[in-house]
Amino acid sequence: MIITVAGAGTWGTALGRILALNGHEVRIWSRFPKETESLSAERKHPNLPGCVIPDSIFFTSDIAEAAAGADYILMAVPSVYTRETAHDFAPYIDEKAIIISAAKGIEKDTLMTLTEVIGDELSRAGKNNTVTAISGPTHAEEVAKDLPTLIVCACEDLEAAKKVQQLFDGTCIRPYVNPDIKGVQICGALKNVEAIAVGIARGLGYGDNTCAAMITRGMEEIRRLGLAMGCREKTFFGLAGIGDLIVTATSLHSRNNKAGYLIGQGRTAEEAAKEVGMVVEGMNALPAAVSLCEQFGMDMPIINAVRSIITEHAKPSDVVTELMNRSLKME
Numbered sequence: 530m531i532i533t534v535a536g537a538g539t540w541g542t543a544l545g546r547i548l549a550l551n552g553h554e555v556r557i558w559s560r561f562p563k564e565t566e567s568l569s570a571e572r573k574h575p576n577l578p579g580c581v582i583p584d585s586i587f588f589t590s591d592i593a594e595a596a597a598g599a600d601y602i603l604m605a606v607p608s609v610y611t612r613e614t615a616h617d618f619a620p621y622i623d624e625k626a627i628i629i630s631a632a633k634g635i636e637k638d639t640l641m642t643l644t645e646v647i648g649d650e651l652s653r654a655g656k657n658n659t660v661t662a663i664s665g666p667t668h669a670e671e672v673a674k675d676l677p678t679l680i681v682c683a684c685e686d687l688e689a690a691k692k693v694q695q696l697f698d699g700t701c702i703r704p705y706v707n708p709d710i711k712g713v714q715i716c717g718a719l720k721n722v723e724a725i726a727v728g729i730a731r732g733l734g735y736g737d738n739t740c741a742a743m744i745t746r747g748m749e750e751i752r753r754l755g756l757a758m759g760c761r762e763k764t765f766f767g768l769a770g771i772g773d774l775i776v777t778a779t780s781l782h783s784r785n786n787k788a789g790y791l792i793g794q795g796r797t798a799e800e801a802a803k804e805v806g807m808v809v810e811g812m813n814a815l816p817a818a819v820s821l822c823e824q825f826g827m828d829m830p831i832i833n834a835v836r837s838i839i840t841e842h843a844k845p846s847d848v849v850t851e852l853m854n855r856s857l858k859m860e
């Protein structure tokens with residue numbers, strides 16, 4: 530199969546590498562010629578130490594060249610660039626190509642999932658390609674080392690989801706299928722905000738009890754919102770749900786967890802994001818998460834706590850005191 534990866538960050542590169550090693554013809558596109566030229570020449574990614582990029586991968590910053598004849602377009606740019614990238618790719622995408630969204634986020638102004646954003650741009654260009662999503666506990670740094678990893682391939686069209694599943698069969702990634710494409714993406718976007726909260730708790734010096742409690746209650750608030758949005762309950766207890774929240778809230782690879790830790794240690798959100806130096810999707814997703822809570826009338830105390838700290842500059846320790854002193858409830 531010909532697979533075009535849009536996005537030459539750590540995730541696009543790690544996915545491109547395993548798909549190329551699995552026998553597919555892989556092209557990786559980045560908007561920035563400097564990035565593609567350096568990756569093509571060096572065959573290594575600055576943020577994936579020890580990972581060798583196969584010689585067979587072709588890098589380009591030319592969309593027409595990247596998309597021509599591709600069977601799959603795998604979108605791996607950060608969520609805030611998904612719409613413009615889908616818009617720019619749309620005219621060049623083959624009508625039979627399946628789109629795979631690998632980024633995690635919700636569009637701030639429309640509250641669309643990223644597959645909805647991509648579908649919207651395709652339909653504006655007169656296209657109706659099937660759009661799928663992949664998600665799960667998947668740090669690029671570990672996939673780049675071929676460590677066993679599990680994902681879900683999500684699409685209401687199960688045949689399309691199974692085709693995406695087939696692409697990964699034989700790699701270090703064991704792929705499952707999940708028809709609940711909305712639930713999978715709500716989990717992927719919101720777990721990043723919850724992971725910032727857990728990172729803040731760590732940065733404040735709290736212990737494993739606190740972190741486990743926040744992961745558990747964080748998942749519960751995502752589940753409540755997801756159910757109100759019509760998602761499948763099982764998704765929240767699966768790879769894209771609790772699986773991804775656990776890895777993001779506990780892994781030293783996690784940019785969201787790291788940004789939260791730095792905030793807990795006293796940095797501002799801007800300073801923390803700068804220090805992390807890669808995309809912190811939980812910060813991008815925060816406004817949409819807050820809007821969804823309001824729209825669906827949901828009480829989401831941990832997401833609200835992150836909002837108070839990041840957007841209202843509340844003192845993290847005061848916010849934790851407030852959380853602990855909320856009225857007593859049934860679990």
Ligand SMILES: NC(=O)C1=CN([C@@H]2O[C@H](COP(=O)(O)OP(=O)(O)OC[C@H]3O[C@@H](n4cnc5c(N)ncnc54)[C@H](O)[C@@H]3O)[C@@H](O)[C@H]2O)C=CC1
Pocket residue numbers: 536537538539540541559560561564576605606607608610614631632633634667668669670806807808810
């Ligand atoms: N890194 C990981 O372990 C995983 C990341 N993801 C998701 O994948 C997405 C991408 O993340 P990473 O690869 O880690 O990001 P990254 O921070 O490594 O890379 C950012 C990339 O964004 C691209 N970019 C910057 N401005 C752009 C623009 N205007 N248009 C198009 N591209 C632009 C750059 O080419 C750069 O390579 C995120 O949504 C992330 O949540 C999902 C699973 C795992």
Ligand SMILES: O=C(CO)COP(=O)(O)O
Pocket residue numbers: 633665666667668721724773776777782783784785786808809810
């Ligand atoms: O989505 C991810 C792991 O599944 C990556 O998380 P971070 O963006 O926090 O590194």
